[in-house]
Amino acid sequence: MTLILTRSDVLRLITLPEVFTAVQRAHADLARGEAVAPAPPAMRLPGTDAAFLVMAAASRPAGLAVVKLLADMPSNADHALPVQRSAILAVSAADGSCEALIDGAAVTRVRTAAASAVATAALARPDSRVLGLVGAGALARAHVHALAAVLPFDRIVVWSRTEATAHAFAAETGAEICTAAADVVHAADVLCTLTPAREPVVRGAWFRPGLHVNAVGAPPRADHREIDSEGMRRARVVVDSRLSALHESGDVLIPLREGVFGPEHIDTELGEVLIGAKPGRTERDQITLFNSLGIGLQDLAAARLLIDAARKHGIGADIDLTA
Incomplete structure (x- = not known):
């Protein structure tokens, strides 16, 4: 049956x-x-x-x-x-x-948030206390619940292109609303990007030392991305799957085409960090980024x-x- x-x-x-x-x-x-x-x-x-x-x-x-x-x-x-x-x-x-x-x-919503939580537990600084969200929809709500289980955040900051969505999210979660995505990035210890963006909504120039990023929202298309090439270059990138990242991640494929970095920059999968086969965060001030496409x-x-x-x-x- x-x-x-x-x-x-x-x-x-x-x-x-x-x-x-x-x-x-x-x-x-x-x-x-x-x-x-x-x-x-x-x-x-x-x-x-x-x-x-x-x-x-x-x-x-x-x-x-x-x-x-x-x-x-x-x-x-x-x-x-x-x-x-x-x-x-x-x-x-x-x-x-x-x-x-x-x-x-x-x-899809729950396993995506769970994967971000797994990556955050493995890669973020243990003393991270500010959770930043770019995007305020259902996936953002799921991320708040999932990440609160792995780190004791005492502050949540959020930005959304839609003001009403941001206010509804803040009323439910107690988040502080920022007027620009850059303000969220500057405040966050852990940042989750959760938008269906085609062009970058987050710039690497905004990244502070020690930040952990979960890049989650961009659709699985080679021409869509949330993080600009400089952000990907500055970060220690961990992917859910190298095969998928090289097949459908604009966040990865666009800077590769631009020659910003080579394939060696994305040679680490989350599972390899979890079993100790490859390192995750190696320094307190290192910027880490989990490129989350979602896999079957x-x-x-x-x-x-x-x-x-x-x-x-x-x-x-x-x-x-x-x-």
């Missing part, structure tokens, strides 16, 4: 602490060679702005192989529809049977949790696809 989990089912079942641990373990498994996460192919429809990404992964420890089909459709914003939609198909790594079909929206292995980690929890609590619907 195949388990069907709707968005409301996922929201009933998913918990940040468990996803944090699962994502941390998944990146370590990738570094040890116990899981695979190939670069996602992108399919583009001629004459449209739509892109469809196939985010796949397989894990021996989790006993799953998954594919998340992500639809990135900027024109949806003109019709008050989500710009990104996704669904996750999970099959047994033991026998190939279809275990689950899961709505991807909440999974993170979706797999969350899917394993959801399937097990749904079976335990009797949540979701079962359908026999072979009938």
